Amino acid sequence: MATSPSPSPTPDNDRYKALIGKWRVTEEPPLDPYFAEVDRVTWDYDAEVTGNELTLTGRILFISNVDDKPNKDEQRIRATLRTTLTGLSGEGSYEFTRIKGDPVDNGAMIRLKDNLREFDVEVKNEADAMSQRLKGRKL
Numbered sequence: 027m028a029t030s031p032s033p034s035p036t037p038d039n040d041r042y043k044a045l046i047g048k049w050r051v052t053e054e055p056p057l058d059p060y061f062a063e064v065d066r067v068t069w070d071y072d073a074e075v076t077g078n079e080l081t082l083t084g085r086i087l088f089i090s091n092v093d094d095k096p097n098k099d100e101q102r103i104r105a106t107l108r109t110t111l112t113g114l115s116g117e118g119s120y121e122f123t124r125i126k127g128d129p130v131d132n133g134a135m136i137r138l139k140d141n142l143r144e145f146d147v148e149v150k151n152e153a154d155a156m157s158q159r160l161k162g163r164k165l
Contacts, residue, residue, distance in 0.1 A: 042075045042111060044142045049073055051084060051162040057151060058103070060125040064090050069105065071162065080116065082107040099125055107134055107147065114138040120149045
């Protein structure tokens with residue numbers, strides 16, 4: 027029985043390896059209603075890439091500014107963006123754990139800059155039909 031060879035990696039798949047590593051991400055306005063009085067939440071994300079699948083996993087670093095560190099409850103908040111990339115964009119899901127309640131899964135669209143060192147994400151919060159913006163830069 028003959029087996030077909032595995033497809034060779036595409037140039038984009040090789041290029042996506044540049045995304046692996048640490049990212050600083052700002053969320054404006056915050057997704058969690060707990061942060062209703064806050065303009066911005068800053069996150070640290072770790073990026074992993076398998077083929078054209080990008081997974082970003084983050085935790086809160088600052089709330090509003092560098093002097094405002096997350097408290098014990100806020101430190102438990104996590105977020106994961108999973109997307110399939112095609113060229114410099116992708117569509118996927120953004121799951122985050124609210125400070126109160128179960129994890130929430132929303133649709134997300136990512137747009138990478140040409141240098142693969144910055145991105146913009148639009149998260150569509152299906153519960154309230156709002157959308158939030160994430161901006162990331164590679165560290």
